[in-house]
Amino acid sequence: MHPFRTHNCGELRKDHAGSRVRLSGWVFRKRDHGHLLFFDVRDHYGLTQIVLQPDRDFFEDGRRLRMESVITVTGQLVLRSPDTVNPEMPTGEVELVAEELIFESVSEPLPLAVDSDVDGPEDTRLRYRYLDLRRSRLHSNIVLRSKVIASIRRRMTEHGFMEFQTPILTSSSPEGARDYLVPSRIHPGMFYALPQAPQQFKQLLMVAGFDRYFQIAPCFRDEDARADRSPGEFYQLDLEMSFATQDDVFAVVEDVFSGVFSKFARQPFNRPPFPRLPYALSMERYGTDKPDLRVPIEMRNVTEQFRNSGFKIFSAAIDGGAVVRALPGPGAAAQPRSFFDKLVAHAQDLGSKGLAYLVWANGNVKGPLTKFLSVDQIAGLSQQCGVGEGDALFFLCDRAEDVNRIGADLRLRLGQSLGVMEQDAYRFCWIVDFPMFEKDPETGAIGFSHNPFSMPQGGLQALQEQAPMDVLAYQYDIVCNGLLLAGEKNIREVITFPMNQKAQDLMMGAPCEVSQQQLRELHIKPDLPPAKPTA
């Protein structure tokens, strides 16, 4: 008999009854009746009930055993009597009557409850990640991620892509995020950088003639964390194709994503082809290059309607370079006055000077703006923005970048509070035609807006002949529910060993100090900031 197991904890059924079996796993739950003891023993595959009878010499030790101890149990697999079958468990028709019990590893009281849906404190979860990962929700997330990645690999291979590893130790590039640096021992004072993305390598693979490359690529960026962004390192699906148009790339990605989502996602999603949104249009309608299309609200540019209107606040601002954007509130007329007051206050919190609005209710149009607009103008706004009886229309007037930022926020807020946001769905789209350059709002300097390694539309000629701000790039993002899919997603739930918000690995103790000897070899002398006074 195998020293650890003849079966796993999830596979025994009534057909196995009568055979002598051996299982190994963790004690998940314990039910102690004093003269009868039940364990549920758990492994990756499932749970099986173990019965300990009081005449066994290991019975008393078994009673004292804590949860999460690791055991190997051998005995007869028996059918449960009909009244004791547990229909909730796949193995609930049988149980293992223990004849031998080996304590592989006896557990101390644990800092985390494995048998719980309640998350403990973040730092405890990260410090004892190997315990956190035993919890079923997290365990199944990690398994799902592994299956998704395997599915992506298979689909990419079927599309004729080959997977190549690219270097981890490379050179620092001036663009983009802050680099992680690795000091060179052989070259004093010089550093490697960890790649922020394998961008240049993949293009060189095309230059070398491999035609289609992909990689589940490690990327390293030394930037601060966000709730939806793990600091330090993450993986992304990276691909490159030779002699391909933008549409060729979209076709591959759409096929891979829709295939993976059909297989693994429970929620519905829009089928390919995914909508293509030019960057400029996305900014105008959604205020962002990462629109959440589950919210069926679109802004419209109504600057011209207010340029010579009697509403001096707007027309004066427009003369000063401001734009006016209208944001529909479908069904908002039914909301109480406090709804509008709160929305105005929120807009002001975001930095808006105000938030004017019109409300179509009971055949009339109400709101502070009505006296500045003619009946025809109001009808024109209603038609342009697709609003009518029962709806409201909000107006933002500010510099374009502020209108975008505030409008994007209000759009999502309206979608949720008015109940028009699609629930439990994935909405994909492409954002295309990114500008090649942008102006730094502080300094006015022109720099690459997104990715310096993309091709300008119109080629080198465009770079020479067009105004820099007018040059578009063959540069695109795929966006789902307002999240950029190129990047990482929802971290601590799908990454096996994540770092905390301060980019520390509490379990391994990284980053950590190193010995003087190591520093000497690397020709490094720390120049530390003054220590904070300790309390």
Place this chain on the structure above:
RNA sequence: GGGGGAGUAGCUCAAUCGGUUAGAGUCCCAGACUGUCGAUCUGGUUGUUGCGGGUUCGAGUCCCGUCUCUCCCGCCA
């Protein structure tokens, strides 16, 4: 770097307007129990209310400082 929120038992949380000995569940410890499956029942331990200072007859509660966590902005080609 800037702003908001939070911090009470190992864990999840409660504690009225500032009021007397800071509670409950869980975990842990001891005991009872032969069919449970989140076993049940009885009893018990567990606290610098993050830390320091202040106001007050009296502070978990109010004020100031500080630390930690968290969210947002900056940053993220």
